[in-house]
Amino acid sequence: MSARTPASPQLLEAAAKLADLDLAPERVQELVPVMSGIYAMLDALEQASLGEVVPAAAFNARWER
Amino acid sequence: MSRDQHELVSLTLTEAARLVSTREVSPVELVEATLERIAAVNPRLAAYITVFEQEAMQVARAAELMVLAGHNLGPLHGVPIALKDNVATRGARTTAGSKILADWVPEHDATVTARLRAAGAILVGKLNLHEFAWGGTSANPHWGTVRNPWNIERFPAGSSGGSGAAVAARACFGAIGTDTGGSIRLPSAVNGIVGLRPTYGRVSNHGIVPLAWSMDTAGPMTRTVEDCALMFSAIAGHDPKDATTARAPVADYMVGLGDGLAGLRIGVVPGYFFHHLQPPVHDAVRGALDRMVALGAQLVDVEIADIHGNISAQLTIESAEPSTYHQRWLRERPDDYGDDVRTLLEVGELLLATHYLQAQRYRALLRNQFMDAFRRVDVFVCPTLPFTATRVGEAKVVIEDGVEEDMLSAIMQFTGVPSLTGLPSLAVPCGFDPDGLPVGMQIIGRPFDEATLLRAGAAFQAATDFHRRAPEL
Numbered sequence: 001m002s003a004r005t006p007a008s009p010q011l012l013e014a015a016a017k018l019a020d021l022d023l024a025p026e027r028v029q030e031l032v033p034v035m036s037g038i039y040a041m042l043d044a045l046e047q048a049s050l051g052e053v054v055p056a057a058a059f060n061a062r063w064e065r
Numbered sequence: 066m067s068r069d070q071h072e073l074v075s076l077t078l079t080e081a082a083r084l085v086s087t088r089e090v091s092p093v094e095l096v097e098a099t100l101e102r103i104a105a106v107n108p109r110l111a112a113y114i115t116v117f118e119q120e121a122m123q124v125a126r127a128a129e130l131m132v133l134a135g136h137n138l139g140p141l142h143g144v145p146i147a148l149k150d151n152v153a154t155r156g157a158r159t160t161a162g163s164k165i166l167a168d169w170v171p172e173h174d175a176t177v178t179a180r181l182r183a184a185g186a187i188l189v190g191k192l193n194l195h196e197f198a199w200g201g202t203s204a205n206p207h208w209g210t211v212r213n214p215w216n217i218e219r220f221p222a223g224s225s226g227g228s229g230a231a232v233a234a235r236a237c238f239g240a241i242g243t244d245t246g247g248s249i250r251l252p253s254a255v256n257g258i259v260g261l262r263p264t265y266g267r268v269s270n271h272g273i274v275p276l277a278w279s280m281d282t283a284g285p286m287t288r289t290v291e292d293c294a295l296m297f298s299a300i301a302g303h304d305p306k307d308a309t310t311a312r313a314p315v316a317d318y319m320v321g322l323g324d325g326l327a328g329l330r331i332g333v334v335p336g337y338f339f340h341h342l343q344p345p346v347h348d349a350v351r352g353a354l355d356r357m358v359a360l361g362a363q364l365v366d367v368e369i370a371d372i373h374g375n376i377s378a379q380l381t382i383e384s385a386e387p388s389t390y391h392q393r394w395l396r397e398r399p400d401d402y403g404d405d406v407r408t409l410l411e412v413g414e415l416l417l418a419t420h421y422l423q424a425q426r427y428r429a430l431l432r433n434q435f436m437d438a439f440r441r442v443d444v445f446v447c448p449t450l451p452f453t454a455t456r457v458g459e460a461k462v463v464i465e466d467g468v469e470e471d472m473l474s475a476i477m478q479f480t481g482v483p484s485l486t487g488l489p490s491l492a493v494p495c496g497f498d499p500d501g502l503p504v505g506m507q508i509i510g511r512p513f514d515e516a517t518l519l520r521a522g523a524a525f526q527a528a529t530d531f532h533r534r535a536p537e538l
Contacts, residue, residue, distance in 0.1 A: 015415040021396065023411065034412055037471065038384070041377040042420055048371045048427050055425035056432065057279050 007035040073098035075535070078144055078238040078292035085143035088132060092143030092187060095238075096125035099145040099189055103236045106538055109217055111209030112231040114150045115158055116190040121145065124187045140295055142185030147237040149228050150191035151198055152283065153272035154178055161274040162194040162224075164207045164401045165394055175272025176304045177241055177283050184299035189237055192227030196406045198243055198276045199387055200224055201251055201476040202459075206403040210457055213256060214536040215502055219454035222251040222476065224276075228286045229256035234538055239287040239296045245276045246383050247450070247480025249284050253492035254449035254505025259293045259522065259532065260286040264513045265487035266311035268297075269304035277386035278309075279425075280379075280484050289532055290493065290522035294318040297515065313513045321516055322523040327361035329521060332442030337372050338479060342451045343464055349496025349504035350448045353525065357446070360524055367438050367445070372482070374427050376474050379481040381416060381424035388413025432486045439511050444521060447479050449505040453498045483509050491518040494531040503531070 009028050012035060016023040023031070073095060076084065084090035100118055107113050128143040148154065151161040153171035155178075160166050174182070181188065193211045195203050203211035203226025211226035213219040214234040221230045225242030229252025232240050242249040244262040253260030261284040268283050275281055285296035295318075302315045331354065333339070339347060358364060388395070388410050395402070395410050402410065438445075451464050452475070461469040462476070483490035489510050496504040510518045526532050 012415060016411075019414045021411065021414050027411065030408065031411055031415070034408060035415060037474075038380065038412060038416075041380060041474070042423075044374045044377040045381075045423050045427055048374045048430060050423070050426050050430060053426045053430045053433075055422050056428040057425045 007032050007039055068094070070098040070101050074102045074235040076238070077289050078287055079289070079295055081144050081238055082141060082295065085132060086137055092125040092128035092132070093122070095143060096121050096145050096187055096189065099237060103190065106214070106234045106236055109212065109538070110214060110230045110234060111193055111211050112227040112234065112236060113147070113190045114160055114162070114193050114208050114227070117157065117188060121187055121189045128185065128187060138183070138185030139299065140184055141181065141299055144186055144238050145189040146181055146186040147190045147192050147228070147231055147240045148178060148188060149194050149225050149240065149242050151194060151243060151274040152177055152241055154188065154191065157191070159191065160208065161198070162196045162205050162208055165398055166274070167207070171272070173272060176269035176306060177300050178272065180300045181241070186299070192225070192231055192240060194227055195224035196403050197274065197387070198224040198245065198248055199406050199409055201247065201473055203227065203252070204458060212457060213454050214538045215257065216454065216500070218456055219502065220255070220457050220459070222255040222450070222454070224248040225252050225286065229253055229258060232256070232258045232286050232288060233536055235535065239285055239292055241283055242286045243273060243281060243283045244484070245280045246379055246477050246484045249286060250449050250480050250490060250492040250505070250507060251476060253286055255454040255503060257494045257503030257531065257534070258286055258288055259290050259494070260284065260492040261293050261297055261515065261518070262483055262490045263297070263301065263515060264489040266309050267489070267513060267515065268300050269307040269310050271304055271306040275390055277383045279386060280382060290491070290519055290526050291322060293491070294322060294519045311513070316516045318516055318519055321520050324520050325361060326357055326521060326524045329362040329444065330442045331357060331362050331364050332367040332438060332445040333364055334367055334369055334372065334445065334447065336368065338447030341464055341478070342448060343453065345453065345496070345498035346448050346451055346504050350446070350506045353495035353506050354446060356528060357521070357525060360528055365442050367442060369434050369438060371427070371430055371434060375431060375481040375485055376477060378424040378427040379477060379485055380474065381420050382428070384409065384413035385416050385421045428485045431482070435482070435486050435488065443510070443517055445509040447507050447509070449479060449492050449507045450476055451478055453500070453502040453504060479507065483507070488512060489515045489518055491522050493522045493525060495525070496531060
């Protein structure tokens with residue numbers, strides 16, 4: 001895969017807008033390095049041999065209570 | 066009173082329960098001694114948010130009358146127990162360590178609370194935690210920074226930091242903690258006590274303020290493995306109020322504690338679990354493995370092909386799920402969160418659904434790889450965390466070579482595997498560093514096989530004295 005787009009204020013502002021979350025400019029600045037770290041960690045998941053593995057949190061249709 | 070306060074609070078939970086049942090100690094004596102101990106240490110530890118002085122004494126007097134009349138409610142009859150303050154208590158404030166829930170008084174008990182009461186436990190108070198259980202330091206901006214009784218300049222880890230500090234300081238005989246990414250095991254390790262993260266679905270989460278639904282668990286934190294088994298027996302089992310609980314049969318966890326380690330196959334993942342540790346942690350856990358081998362266990366080196374992605378997956382899930390739960394509050398009351406928790410909740414809002422689902426796929430992959438490995442081993446043993454208690458207030462930690470690392474990802478380096486896979490994990494004290502700070506190891510087992518973990522932990526404690534040492538406070 002190509003290198004991930006680095007976290008930037010513009011990117012996070014757009015993501016927050018999509019989430020309907022108001023983030024003041026100073027909050028965005030605080031989040032940039034944090035999200036950079038998170039995105040770097042997400043890259044580690046790309047290395048896993050996921051193949052055809054189904055997500056662990058799959059819908060449970062047993063209708064038990 | 067034949068025993069003084071120090072002697073009474075130094076009893077183990079099991080000893081205290083036995084002495085109540087034989088009428089050698091009264092529940093009133095136990096509660097009085099515990100309340101005195103709380104009053105003496107809590108100003109320094111900030112372990113309790115709420116103490117039930119009057120209610121606990123009333124219940125103790127009733128419990129005493131019952132014993133004198135020949136009635137015993139259950140295995141915890143008359144023993145003072147405390148709850149992490151994200152566990153609901155009917156008619157008593159349950160804050161989750163937050164400002165947002167500062168005035169919440171639940172109308173019902175959590176299932177765990179109700180089961181402890183039914184077993185005869187006397188609830189003495191609610192314990193401090195990292196705000197909403199979302200963090201590993203228990204530096205709480207609303208209810209005070211919890212401190213480690215072994216050195217009050219050091220942190221107690223978290224998020225069940227109040228539970229860990231209170232049990233270690235003899236300010237209760239056992240406590241309930243909750244564990245999503247390590248929040249029972251981490252404070253157990255750095256406070257030198259025992260903590261059990263049960264198999265996901267073994268203990269009800271009904272009435273517990275959630276952090277991440279698909280990883281949340283509740284479990285006992287005690288001074289000995291025997292105490293842990295006794296308390297676990299009282300809370301384990303299916304709950305119709307919690308659809309995630311399993312119907313798997315509940316064992317008698319007190320049976321088999323003395324069966325020893327002969328023939329137990331211990332899996333070790335040298336390329337991950339014994340890499341990147343502070344030297345005293347490495348030496349203590351390796352020493353514990355040597356001791357377990359001397360007691361009859363055998364070590365098996367195991368490779369888990371995709372283990373290195375576990376922190377990424379854990380942080381992804383543990384970001385997305387809390388942010389979903391907190392979505393409305395984060396928009397309506399953002400300033401009522403502490404800075405660190407607010408940041409983490411905002412981070413979770415900025416992840417994509419595909420990030421979350423990739424993490425859930427990784428989780429299934431890791432579970433499959435561990436289940437394959439359990440054909441060759443009975444348990445895994447590894448450090449609980451790669452370092453001993455850091456100074457209070459530190460956001461970074463140095464593990465080796467003077468390199469500073471982010472606290473949250475460093476602290477969950479080894480606790481992530483059980484959290485993601487849902488496997489049970491028992492934290493057991495296994496040494497001290499040169500500064501006298503405790504070191505803990507994890508024993509990780511097959512799903513619903515807590516009995517084997519408890520058996521292994523009990524055998525280790527029978528041969529060592531780490532759990533008998535007490536902080537001078």
